[in-house]
Amino acid sequence: MxxxxxxxxxxxxxxxxxxxxxxxxxxxxxxxxxxxxxxxxxxxxxxxxxxxxxxxxxxxxxxxxxxxxxxxxxxxxxxxxxxxxxxxxxxxxxxxxxxxxxxxxxxxxxxITGQKDKHSLMQFLVENIPLPMWVNRIETGEVLYSNSASNRLYNVKPDALDDRTISEFFFDTDDSIEMLRKLQLKGSIENYPVKTKSDSGKEILVRGCAVLTERGGDEIVLNAIQDLMDRTELEEDTVKARDMLRDAIESLSEGFALYDEDNRLVMFNERYKEMNHAVADILEPGLDWEILMRETARRGIYADAVGHEDEWVSGRIENGIEYIQDYELRHTDGTCYLVSVHPTKLGGFVVTRTDVTERKLAEAAERDGDLLIRQVLEASPAPVVMARVGDGRILYRNPAAAELFGKVKAATEFYVSIDDRADYITTLLADGHVDDYKLTLINRDGDEFPASAYGRLAEYKGEEVVVTTTIDLTRLNEAEAMIRKVLEACPVPVQMTNAETGRLLFRSPETTALFGPVEIAGDYYVDAGERQAYIDILHKKGWVDEHKVKLLNAKGEEFWGSISARLIEFNGEDVIVSNTRDLTGELALQDELSSQRELLFQNEKMSALGELLAGVAHELNNPLSIVVGHSLMLREEATDPDSIARIEKISAAAERCAKIVKTFLAMARQQPTKMENTDVNALISTAVDVAGYGKHGEGLEIDCTLDREIPDIIADADQITQVIINLIINAEQAIMTAGKGKRITVSTGLSKSEDAVEIIVEDDGPGIPQNIMARIFEPFFTTKDVGDGTGIGLAFCHRIIHSHGGHIWVDAEYLSGSRFVIQLPVSKQAESEPAEDGDAERNRVGVRALIVDDEVEVAELIAEILKKEGFRVDLAHTGDEAAQRLRENRYGLLLSDLNMPGIDGRGLFEIVRDEYPDLLERTAFITGDTMGVASQSLLRESQCAYLEKPVSPAELRELVYGILKSEKDDG
Missing domain, CATH: 3.30.450 (Beta-Lactamase)
Incomplete structure (x- = not known):
């Protein structure tokens, strides 16, 4: 080709x-x-x-x-x-x-039509300009051109200028000679006044401007004059003439510059400046040509000077000004110019530049075009063949085509059947092109393969040819088959449907399993209008995510589904690719999460109650410690029966208050007070016995159904017993109030997961209304009359069970009364050995103890109890005072409050840890605040024993002798 x-x-x-x-x-x-x-x-x-x-x-x-x-x-x-x-x-x-x-x-x-048009425009402007202008040869003075304004001024007809010289229009011939001398000397003159005369001999005083230049090898003079008879008008016209001359030079498409005999720049047009834009900042009249050459070399403007700038400049200067015609000059930025340098008789020279960059590029493109096209085709990975339409003879094939088909002579050999090519050519001739034409072809090994052809009709050397690009679809078809297998194996329902008709184009087995063998997607919907709304969203956005809608499954059952889809174009049609999720299980899980959130809400309310109770209890602890302690001490010392009776009343009332406070603290505490292995059945029996003493309902029975094989739990037995008692009493009161029911049953057993013991308290009473069931564990919520209930009983139960890591709830499905279910974790600890009698350590008398408490009465009560046990006791009411006493004395026991002004319990602990480490194991805290974050942190960190206020003498003795026994065992 x-x-x-x-x-x-x-x-x-x-x-x-x-x-x-x-x-x-x-x-x-x-x-x-x-x-x-x-x-x-x-x-x-x-x-x-x-x-x-x-x-x-x-x-x-x-x-x-x-x-x-x-x-x-x-x-x-x-x-x-x-x-x-x-x-x-x-x-x-x-x-x-x-x-x-x-x-x-x-x-x-x-x-060059455009350039000639510019020339014609320039000629029109000069001819019609009101300023007299003419052109003459400098050697002979022959007038070559005179514009209309000049002809009018000198009263000369254009056809009468033939063979006329410029000197004929000067009043004095010497003036003509002098003007030409100056012009040859300087190359241009401006504003020279001279007397001229018209063709009839009339004297005309003018001021003229002239420029010496070259055209067609001849030196010519461009003249522009102004009539000075009217001075003001003359001056204005002179300015106009000068501007017009400059404008004429500026209008040239070529760059123009004039240098004088000293090689200095005299004038230049804007085009010349643009062509020398890299040195435009120094182009000014008076610029020396040598400086210009050095600067252009330094700035790397000329391609042939790069790398040897000094040598290039030296050569140019040594050779001087070279007068050349259409010298090709290339800049490093890729531009190309034809430069001509013409001398003037006055010793100067004129430089003209013509931009031929586009012409050179066109010539290069013309030369390189064929090579580029061939290189592109040769490098193309797509097989390209150009063959005659008629006989199929191959005129060109690229390497990729030769690799695919071999070097056969005619394209007809590519086809399985000659009819296949005939059909392809017929389709191609209809529109002159064909895209993605599917057919089966034969490769160089004689094997058939699926292909897609892209063809174009063209004319080459006077005959029709077809240029065909062929794509081997073997891998594409294999990929499509693989994708289909992947989609069919995909464990989620995937389908393709026609957006307009809903006709299924593809569906995975999971889709069939979910919806059945439905052919139209609209049949999936419970409400056909829902599909249209879904389609409207797809057309608007192009995609849909998690669109929730009611659908019909393969059995015709309604279910909530979630559709995610994308709208694409496939074979010229809008097609929907979608995935449908059955939300049945997810919605069930959401319901479960809602229930869990409600449970969490109850826990948060219990936390609020705990903070309230902790604050109240803390304020009562110190005065209760004094009342309880002194009443018990008086009881131990009193001998008079009347005094003993009064003391016992005081003591009972104080202990009742203390029990209330401790109950409040137990409700508020995040962890139980005393955790140990506990027999659930034993504490159930105790709770039933206690609750049975207070029964007020005739014929009311409390039954126990206990699993004797259940394991122990880790719990505070007293607290769990109180929970069971509260539930039994609540059931009793509900039955009595409603007058319905006569049986309460408490049963035990293992949970289904076998990791928790389950306690169930149920009755056959009126039950709990559904509208209040969610609130029964709220603090202070009660359905009883004012004065009959506080609303903290079930809240207390809720707090205690959760502090043990368990759960308590109402069985909403139990319809024969009410049923409360408790689950507590099974114990994983072996039973501890029974503790030895603390009285064995009571012989540790004479030990010096330091009591630290900012409540004076509490400190004195503790001191009095210990003194009666034989201890030597010192008191300190601030942390600073305690630190001073530690420096002065050696103590065998330290009991301190936690919250004190100045040095508090933590500060005192750090002093003992750092300065008196031997005393650390005999240090304990007595406090009314075990709920505060700081207090709990200190108790965990110190691992010191502690006692909650209010304090009884027995509890204090047990704490002290427990510390002293531990020290003896360690020693």
């Missing part, structure tokens, strides 16, 4: 080899090459091309073949010197020629 490329017709070229035979053509020449293909010699092609022109180099071209041959010879003879030629349709082109590397000749034609 011969090389060819399609480019802009503004540039065209043709190349002939050394024998004059056509070797290569582009643009308009390529068309001509087809026309004269039978006689594709140089003269034939050039004559055929020049037949479109009527003049060349300002000379008319005749209509005969000899005329065109002469024009072709002129074209060839001006190598390197372009010729302007006008076409018959009014367009202009620049014709040039140059030798080719193979000894032949390259002919180039470039469209």
């Amino acid at each position: 011969s090389r060819h490329a399609t480019i802009d017709h503004s540039a065209a070229f043709v190349r002939f080899d050394a024998h004059g035979a056509l070797a290569e053509a582009s643009g308009e020449f390529e068309t001509l090459a087809g026309i004269v293909s039978g006689r594709a010699g140089r003269d034939d092609v050039l004559c055929e091309y020049l037949e479109r022109f009527d003049s060349i180099n300002q000379s008319d071209i005749g209509q005969t073949t000899d005329d065109r041959l002469r024009a072709a010879a002129l074209w060839q003879g001006h190598r390197g010197a372009p010729l302007e030629a006008r076409m018959k349709d009014g367009r202009w082109r620049l014709l040039s020629s140059c030798p080719a590397q193979d000894g032949g000749t390259l002919y180039i034609s470039v469209d």
Whole structure:
């Protein structure tokens, strides 16, 4: 396949080899090459091309073949010197020629119509400008041109200027000679006053401006003058003339610069500055040419100076100003200019620049176009074949096509059947192109494979050809099969449906299992309108996530489903790819989570109650400690029966208060007070016995159904017993109030998971209304009359069970009364050995003890109890005082409050730990605040024994002797 490329017709070229035979053509020449293909010699092609022109180099071209041959010879003879030629349709082109590397000749034609149009515009402006202007040769003075304004001023008709000289219009011939001398000396003169005369001899005083330049090898003078008869008007017109002259220079498409005899810049136009933009900052009148050369080299402007700037500058300076014509100059930024330098008779020179970057790029593109196209095709991984439409003979194939099909001669050999190619060509001829045409082809090994063809009709050397790109679909089909297998194996329902009709295009087995063998997606919906709403969202957004809707499963049962889908285009249609989730299990889980949140809400309420009770109890602890302690001490010392009776009443009342406070603290505490292995059945029996003493209902029975095989639990037996008693009493009161029911049953057993003991308290009474069931564990909530209940009984039960790590709830499904269920974790500890009698340590008398408490009465009570046990006791009411006493004395026992001003319990503990470590194991805390975060942190960290207020003498003795016994055992 011969090389060819399609480019802009503004540039065209043709190349002939050394024998004059056509070797290569582009643009308009390529068309001509087809026309004269039978006689594709140089003269034939050039004559055929020049037949479109009527003049060349300002000379008319005749209509005969000899005329065109002469024009072709002129074209060839001006190598390197372009010729302007006008076409018959009014367009202009620049014709040039140059030798080719193979000894032949390259002919180039470039469209310059736009430039000629600018020239015509310039000529129009000059002709119609009101300022008198003329052009004359400097050597002979011959007037070459005079505009209308000049003709009017001097009363001369245009056709009367032939053979006239400029000196004829000067009043004094010497003035003409002097003006020409100055002009040759300086290259230009401005505002020179001179007397001139009209054609009739009338004196005309003018002020003129003139510029010496070159055109077509002749030195010419551009003149502009102003009539000075009216001075003011003359000055204004002079300014206009000067501006007009500069404007004329500025209007040139070429860059223009004038240097004087000292090689200094005199004037230049904006185009010249643009072409030298890299040094535009230094371009000013007076700039020395040598400085300009050095600076351009330093800034790396000229491509041929890069890397050897100093050598390049030296060479230019040594050679001086070189007068050249159309020298090709390349800048490092890729621009290219034709530069001409013309000397002036006054010693200066004129530089003109023409930007030929686009022309050079076009020429390079023309040369490289074919190579680029071939390189692209050769490198393409897609098989590309160009073959004749008729017989299928292959005119070109790229390496990928050769690799796929082998080097067969005709494309017909690719097809399984000749009819397959006929169908393909028929489809292609209908529209001139075909895309993604599916068919089966044969590869180089003779194996058939699925393919997709993309074809285009084209014309090559006068005949129709088809250019086809082939895609082997083998891997694609295998991938599609794999994707189908993946989708069919996907454990979630996946389907593709037509968005408009709902027809199923694909569904996975999971979809069939969920919905059954339904063919239309609309049949899934309980409400057909729901699908339309879903489709509207898809069309608006293109996607849907977690769209909740009621659907029908394969059994026709309603269920809530969640649809996630994407709207795509498939085979020219809107298709929905979707996944449906059955929300039945998820909704059940949400219901369960809702129940758990409600339970958490109850726990939060209990925490609020705990904080309230802890605050109240803490404030009562200190005074109760005093009342309880002193009443018990008085009871131990009193002998008078009357006094004993009164003391016992006081003591009973105080102990009752203390029990209430401790109950409050137990409800508020996050952890139980005394955890040990506990027999659940034993504490149930105790609770039933206690509750039975207080029964007030006639015929009311309390039964026990106890599993004797259940394991122990880790618990505070007293607290769990109180919980059971509360539940029994509540059931008794409900039965009595309603007058319905007569039996309460308490049973035990293992939970289903066997990791917890289950206690059930149920009755056959009126039950709990559904509308209040969720609130029964709320603090202070009660259905009893004012004065009959406080609303903290069940709240207390809730707190105690949760502090043991267990759960308590009402069985809402029990309809024969009410049923409370308690679950407590099974114990994993072996039973501890029974403790030895603490009285064995009471012989540790004489031990010196330090009591620290900011409540004076509490400190004195503790001191009095210990003194009676034989201890020597010192008191301190602040932490600072205690620290001082520790420095002064040696103590065998330290009992301290936690919350004190100044040095508190923590501060005192740190002093003992750091300065008196031997005393640390004989240190204990007596406090009314075990609920505070700081207090709990200290008790955990110190591992010291502690006693909660209010304090009884027995509890205090047990604490003290327990500490002293532990020390003895360790010793």
